[in-house]
Amino acid sequence: MATFLEGVSAITMACTLVIGLPTLALACAARGRAALVVAGSVVATALVMWARAAGHWNLANDGLMVVPIAVAIAGAFALAWRSERLPWFGALGVGVVGGGVAGWLWQPCVGEQLAKIVNDADSSPFTTAPLMIVYTTGALLPVILLAALPHAWPAIKDALTHRNLGRAGAAVGGLYALSVASGRYNDLVGELFRISST
Amino acid sequence: MPLGRLFAIAILVAGLAAVLVTALGGDDDTTESVLATEPTNDTAADEPRAPLPVLGQAGNLTDLDGWLNTEDTTFEQILADNEVVVVQFWTFACRNCKNTLDAMGELYEEYRDQGVEFIGVHAPEFAFEAEIPNIIEAADELGVVWPIALDTGKENFHEWQEGRWGYWPRAYLIDSEGQIRQNERGDGLAGYRELGENIQRLLDGDA
Numbered sequence: 001m002a003t004f005l006e007g008v009s010a011i012t013m014a015c016t017l018v019i020g021l022p023t024l025a026l027a028c029a030a031r032g033r034a035a036l037v038v039a040g041s042v043v044a045t046a047l048v049m050w051a052r053a054a055g056h057w058n059l060a061n062d063g064l065m066v067v068p069i070a071v072a073i074a075g076a077f078a079l080a081w082r083s084e085r086l087p088w089f090g091a092l093g094v095g096v097v098g099g100g101v102a103g104w105l106w107q108p109c110v111g112e113q114l115a116k117i118v119n120d121a122d123s124s125p126f127t128t129a130p131l132m133i134v135y136t137t138g139a140l141l142p143v144i145l146l147a148a149l150p151h152a153w154p155a156i157k158d159a160l161t162h163r164n165l166g167r168a169g170a171a172v173g174g175l176y177a178l179s180v181a182s183g184r185y186n187d188l189v190g191e192l193f194r195i196s197s198t
Numbered sequence: 199m200p201l202g203r204l205f206a207i208a209i210l211v212a213g214l215a216a217v218l219v220t221a222l223g224g225d226d227d228t229t230e231s232v233l234a235t236e237p238t239n240d241t242a243a244d245e246p247r248a249p250l251p252v253l254g255q256a257g258n259l260t261d262l263d264g265w266l267n268t269e270d271t272t273f274e275q276i277l278a279d280n281e282v283v284v285v286q287f288w289t290f291a292c293r294n295c296k297n298t299l300d301a302m303g304e305l306y307e308e309y310r311d312q313g314v315e316f317i318g319v320h321a322p323e324f325a326f327e328a329e330i331p332n333i334i335e336a337a338d339e340l341g342v343v344w345p346i347a348l349d350t351g352k353e354n355f356h357e358w359q360e361g362r363w364g365y366w367p368r369a370y371l372i373d374s375e376g377q378i379r380q381n382e383r384g385d386g387l388a389g390y391r392e393l394g395e396n397i398q399r400l401l402d403g404d405a
Contacts (some may be wrong), residue, residue: 004216005216005219005220005223006381008216008219008362009220009223010309013292013293013294014291014292014323015292015323015366021375024362034343037204052363054365069373072224073299096310107311107323107363107364107366108365108366108382109293109294109295109323109365109366110294110365110366110367110368110385110386111294111297111385112386112387112388115365115383115384115385115386115389116384117381118363118384118394119364119383128324138216141213141216141217144209144213145209145213145214147214148209148210149206149210150204151202151203151205151206152206152207152209153356154203154209163239167282173315186323186324186325187324187325190291190323190325190326190327191255191324191325191326193291193324194324
């Protein structure tokens with residue numbers, strides 16, 4: 001529970017916005033398939049984060065690597081836009097790609113619980129990998145709630161799955177891909193955070 | 199009611215409850231001291247303790263953009279002038295880093311005149327954290343009075359932290375031979391209390 005709540009308390013931190021904003025945009029772009037996309041995204045973000053902490057994932061996320069990363073982001077958003085035509089596992093896969101990239105790019109600010117997870121990631125994989133999913137579920141809770149809302153309250157489904165919301169999500173996705181490709185993504189998020197907190 | 203809808207409602211209720219619990223939980227701020235206290239159990243105090251592990255040789259601090267709160271210096275000079283050095287990687291907009299600053303300040307006040315130096319290596323995540331006037335203002339507001347090494351390009355942040363995974367905050371305790379004796383990730387108060395105890399052990403030659 002403490003791990004989940006630490007994730008929830010991290011929602012408003014600039015460090016967490018780095019993964020929160022693209023996941024939110026991906027959910028908007030996926031519209032009616034947002035729940036599946038978000039589920040795939042949360043698990044993939046967490047597992048890539050865990051793999052990095054455990055030393056199983058040491059691929060660079062800078063230099064020339066930003067080009068394939070940006071292409072993967074653009075592809076994930078393009079497929080998310082069309083995800084209503086994809087089979088369920090296709091929509092889940094879109095989330096896995098989007099979330100995997102987010103976990104790859106993330107440099108987190110670490111609280112007490114997350115520190116315990118990353119400290120033991122290598123030695124206790126069967127405990128720490130699920131805990132990382134729990135932490136990420138907390139950190140991405142607003143997006144999860146947004147994806148669950150149309151299913152819990154069908155009356156607002158039309159508004160939350162409207163094509164214009166999808167277009168907005170896809171546009172943010174395009175900006176995300178471009179800013180990652182130019183190496184300015186973190187600066188963009190930092191500016192958003194600074195503007196919103198002043 | 200369809201099962202899927204019930205599930206979605208359960209997620210919403212649980213999620214909103216978690217947000218409420220977190221919001222009502224308040225800040226992580228604490229006034230609890232991290233300074234070592236006298237052991238209350240005499241038996242435990244008499245037992246010889248295992249030496250602190252040697253976690254490798256500390257790296258250097260290079261390609262810095264300067265220092266704050268101290269004369270222009272080098273990491274080698276600080277190592278040569280002190281018995282113990284604490285190096286903490288932080289950045290001023292990181293809440294987890296801020297959570298540790300009271301503990302760092304308390305340790306600094308306690309040990310600054312005992313041959314212990316503290317270095318806050320400021321490694322910004324975002325562009326606004328890299329602007330030196332912003333760092334000076336934030337350090338002043340946050341009460342960071344110990345030396346700050348400006349690692350704007352994050353070369354040292356990545357060099358010191360293994361693989362391609364960097365954390366804020368992360369603190370290293372370094373002995374007189376330049377060896378890392380504690381590697382503290384995150385903002386846990388227990389870790390900073392242990393840092394205080396280990397500083398004392400190094401000063402006492404009990405490590």
